[in-house]
Amino acid sequence: MLNLPSIDKHDAEPxxxxxxxxxxxxxxxxxxxxxxxxxxxxHLEEAFPNWNRMLADKQGPQDFGVAMIEMFSYMADVLGFYQNCKANEAYLRTATLQGSLIDLCALIDYRIPPGASGVALQAFLCKPSQSGTIPVGFKVKTKPQPGATALVFETAENLDASAELNQLFLKGYNRSDLHLSVTGAPAESTVLLDQAYAGLKSGQFVVITAPNKHADALRLLAVEDESGKRRLRWKPGELPANQNLLVADVVILGKPKQQMKLAE
Structure with missing residues (x-):
């Protein structure tokens, strides 16, 4: 027999x-x-005096009174769960739904701005002597990793495209304190390097620096190999004095141990 202690009617109040x-x-x-x-x-015995408690304990859920109580308890438990969730949505600290946060912010006249799409930087390069305009809404698709989905971006405004804009440098990118100069001697000059620097070629911009933080800017006329060394030929004064040489294609450091011989 189910032996439950008796309680008064006030215990059933919320x-x-x-x-x-x-x-x-x-x-x-x-x-x-x-x-x-x-x-x-x-409280069932108090509400229904003729209800047989001992018989109900033996029959269990087969008793109509017990079945009705269990059904009502289940229904009240579900409703209580939703009521508990509703109470949590009434406070900023406990709210979990976006709609609840929007409604709570509206009480103080604050409107949450709508979500914005992702923004990314994209560089467009043009072929030599080509120029034009990239229209607004031009689509660019990313190359996804295996199993991932490609992302599609669109230009937010019309963009000017030109081959002259293929190389742009950020403001303040060159923090070197070297003093650049362009020599004005009319004669052709050469220098013999004790190292074979890779990537040097005729017509290339080169900056030759020394330990005293002085640098000469020049355009190579010829690059010649001599027994594992490299001879550079250039004509000083060929470059205009006001040309922007903040960054050169190759920088050669004139270290004390490096032997640099100027040809007569």
């Missing part, structure tokens, strides 16, 4: 759950399925 401050969630409901079923069974 009880507020205790919640500590600054929690991520609230416990608003005071009863769940088990506690509701327990309380209703205790």
């Amino acid at each position: 009880v507020s759950a205790e919640n500590a401050a600054y929690q991520k969630s609230l416990v608003y409901r005071a009863d769940d399925y088990s506690s509701l079923r327990y309380k209703l069974l205790q």
Whole structure:
């Protein structure tokens, strides 16, 4: 036989759950399925004097009274769950739904701006002597990793495209304190390097620097190999004095141990 202690009618009244401050969630409901079923069974004998408690304990859920109580307890438990969720959505700290946050912010006349699409930087290069305009809405698709989805970006405005804009440098990118100069001697000059620098070719811009932080800017006329060394030929004064030489294609450092011989 189910032996349950008796309780008075006031115990069935709603009880507020205790919640500590600054929690991520609230416990608003005071009863769940088990506690509701327990309380209703205790009051069933008082409401129905002819109800046989001993017979109900033997029959269990087959008893109509017990079945009705369990059905009501289940229904009340579900409703209590939703009521508890609703209570949590009423506070900024405990709300989990975006709609709840928007409604709460609206109470103080704050409107959350709509979400913006992703923004990325894209460089467009033109072939020599080509120019034009890239229209707004021009689509660019990323190359995804295996198993991933490609992302599509669109230009936000019309863009001027030109081969002259293929190489752009950020402001302040060159932080060197070297003093650049262009010699004005009319004669052709050469220098013999004790190292075979890779990438040197005729017509290339080169900056030759020395330990005293002085640098000469020049355009190579010829690059010749001599027994594992490299001879550079140029004509000083060929470059205009106002040409922008913040960055050269090749920088040769004139270290003390490096032997640099100027030809007569």
